[in-house]
Amino acid sequence: MRCPASTGLSFNTSTGAITGTPTAITATATYTVTVTDANSATASNTFSLTVNGAVSATQAIPSKGLTVNVAATPFTPVTGAGGTSPLSYGVAPALPTGLSFNTSTGAITPPRRSATSSPTPRMS
Known part of the structure; x- marks a missing residue:
């Protein structure tokens, strides 16, 4: 077997x-x-090789x-590319309370405000 010279x-x-x-x-x-022994007997098998690009993070x-x-x-403050899929994301330090971080996409999601989240007026 011979590896391509350009791959390093x-x-x-x-x-x-x-x-x-x-x-x-x-x-x-x-x-x-191919494996060859001292008696010139041979056996062969195959494997696949892929060289992926390095993972990168873009602001x-x-x-x-x-x-x-x-x-x-x-x-999504930072996007990832390259590497071997799937990519995963992490954030440090922890985000402020109420913000969610999606480890699959890198998206930060603020809390949802529902129509009933306002205080209920009191009758006197």
Whole structure:
């Protein structure tokens, strides 16, 4: 087996180990590895290899201000790309009380205000 030269990987014919650091994105390719013993008997099998791009995070919203008791819409401050799907998101430190963070999309959702959330007027 021979690894593509542009990937930064090499194949050790004595041990069968693939080593190195991938340097280029490579679509899925199937490789055949053949093992040969001292009597020249051989056996082969295949494996697939994909080199994905590195995961990246892009700032979509540099700053966001919210106001107490004013309805807000969901927003996604950072978007992810590359890497191996699915991506997941995390946030630190914890968001203020009432804000939800979607670990699948990175969206921040303010609490919903219902039509009945206003105090009920009292009759005297």
